[in-house]
Amino acid sequence: MIIKDTTLLSFSNLSIRENTDVLIEGNRIAKIGEGLCKGEQLYSGHEVINGRGLYLIPGLVNAHAHTGMTLLRGAAEDIKIDDWFNKYIWIYEQNLTPDDVYFGTLLGAAEMLLSGVTLVADHYFFMDRAWQAYKDIGIRADLSWALFGTGDNWQAKYRQTLDFTEKHLNRDPRLTISLGPHSPYICSDDFLKECVKQAEALKVKLHIHVSEEKNQVSRSLEERGKTPVEVLHSTGILRPGTILAHAYYATDEDLGLIKQSGAGVAHCAKTYLKFGDLHDFLPRALATGINLAFGTDGPCSNNTMNIFEVARDAALLAKSSVQDAESAAIKNLLPLLSGGGRVLGLPAYGEIIQGSPADLVLIDPASPNMQPEHNIFANILYSLGQRNIHTVIVDGKVVVSNGKLVNFPLAGGMAELYNEIAKIKNRITRAGRGGPMQSY
Numbered sequence: 001m002i003i004k005d006t007t008l009l010s011f012s013n014l015s016i017r018e019n020t021d022v023l024i025e026g027n028r029i030a031k032i033g034e035g036l037c038k039g040e041q042l043y044s045g046h047e048v049i050n051g052r053g054l055y056l057i058p059g060l061v062n063a064h065a066h067t068g069m070t071l072l073r074g075a076a077e078d079i080k081i082d083d084w085f086n087k088y089i090w091i092y093e094q095n096l097t098p099d100d101v102y103f104g105t106l107l108g109a110a111e112m113l114l115s116g117v118t119l120v121a122d123h124y125f126f127m128d129r130a131w132q133a134y135k136d137i138g139i140r141a142d143l144s145w146a147l148f149g150t151g152d153n154w155q156a157k158y159r160q161t162l163d164f165t166e167k168h169l170n171r172d173p174r175l176t177i178s179l180g181p182h183s184p185y186i187c188s189d190d191f192l193k194e195c196v197k198q199a200e201a202l203k204v205k206l207h208i209h210v211s212e213e214k215n216q217v218s219r220s221l222e223e224r225g226k227t228p229v230e231v232l233h234s235t236g237i238l239r240p241g242t243i244l245a246h247a248y249y250a251t252d253e254d255l256g257l258i259k260q261s262g263a264g265v266a267h268c269a270k271t272y273l274k275f276g277d278l279h280d281f282l283p284r285a286l287a288t289g290i291n292l293a294f295g296t297d298g299p300c301s302n303n304t305m306n307i308f309e310v311a312r313d314a315a316l317l318a319k320s321s322v323q324d325a326e327s328a329a330i331k332n333l334l335p336l337l338s339g340g341g342r343v344l345g346l347p348a349y350g351e352i353i354q355g356s357p358a359d360l361v362l363i364d365p366a367s368p369n370m371q372p373e374h375n376i377f378a379n380i381l382y383s384l385g386q387r388n389i390h391t392v393i394v395d396g397k398v399v400v401s402n403g404k405l406v407n408f409p410l411a412g413g414m415a416e417l418y419n420e421i422a423k424i425k426n427r428i429t430r431a432g433r434g435g436p437m438q439s440y
């Protein structure tokens with residue numbers, strides 16, 4: 001495949017390279033240059049995408065999501081975080097079936113691809129069914145089955161997760177597996193250590209929530225004499241390639257530990273904004289220089305799976321948190337859009353260079369919200385909408401063309417999916433309302 005005569009944008013140094021051709025061989029970028037197509041017999045026979053008038057950017061990374069929670073979009077609004085968990089989410093989620101997660105994941109993956117996300121780190125339940133949804137739709141994903149290490153029957157569930165991990169490891173190079181202990185506020189020190197031991201034995205990474213809100217830090221200090229990040233440090237969870245979801249209330253010392261460890265943080269700005277939780281995490285994290293990327297969290301708190309929207313919210317949240325318009329500048333935030341690869345331990349991911357994975361997005365700026373172009377990078381951060389996503393390539397294959405999904409796995413298309421989702425929605429919010437945390 002060759003993308004002809006396009007304009008390359010780099011988010012790492014905000015550079016613009018016009019009139020460029022990008023040759024893709026298999027699932028990698030093979031060559032980048034001017035005039036690769038001119039009279040070259042060598043490249044005849046390649047599928048040609050005309051990139052004139054379009055901008056080529058690396059595929060975006062959603063570094064922390066609960067994709068199946070698309071099923072709960074809009075189901076718990078205008079409430080505090082404790083009620084959100086205890087009165088809604090943990091009750092509704094007990095009604096989820098494996099097939100529900102298949103359809104919910106398909107819905108979220110469709111939304112991500114259509115908004116330019118090529119790689120998602122998903123932390124949820126019934127990940128064997130999520131795996132199938134990602135396989136079917138063609139997005140790249142890292143899957144963690146949420147582990148609690150507590151509650152009824154937790155050993156059997158842990159065994160089931162390890163079986164899933166062993167069975168699906170290396171089955172498809174596009175789909176990787178990590179272990180997903182939920183958080184230090186649910187998992188004991190012993191269970192966290194056990195997860196580290198298993199991750200080493202299986203040669204997989206870890207994905208965990210930490211320091212999402214202020215009370216978690218004070219409770220941890222009272223109960224364990226350590227911040228939640230210090231708990232992860234002392235149990236061995238903090239290590240290269242570990243995805244830390246949130247770390248929003250990480251102290252300066254915690255940020256130092258995270259930096260030393262090589263772990264990365266998924267910043268989910270819209271979730272904090274919705275809970276009315278204004279805090280200066282991002283300016284401090286940027287100053288520390290830790291590995292950072294954006295995450296959507298679940299669509300029940302974030303409402304969309306759109307990473308451009310999270311980046312925009314992150315900029316506004318950061319500026320407001322320190323009341324400084326110069327904070328969280330475009331040049332500091334856009335690299336986080338393509339920096340997810342480092343957070344997931346995939347350093348070549350997110351760069352358009354020879355040999356890097358062919359996960360790419362073409363942006364079409366021909367819409368009123370993107371004109372004029374004083375500063376294309378400002379337009380991307382503050383003005384871009386889903387309609388500007390023209391083409392999406394994952395693993396060397398076109399998965400979105402002209403703003404439409406190319407291969408959708410259900411015979412009845414999106415209409416069939418919406419129909420299934422509507423049925424699930426009615427069932428999970430009605431049936432079997434028990435107490436929270438009953439069956440984890």
Ligand SMILES: [Zn+2]
Nearest residue numbers: 209245297298
């Ligand atoms: Zn989360």
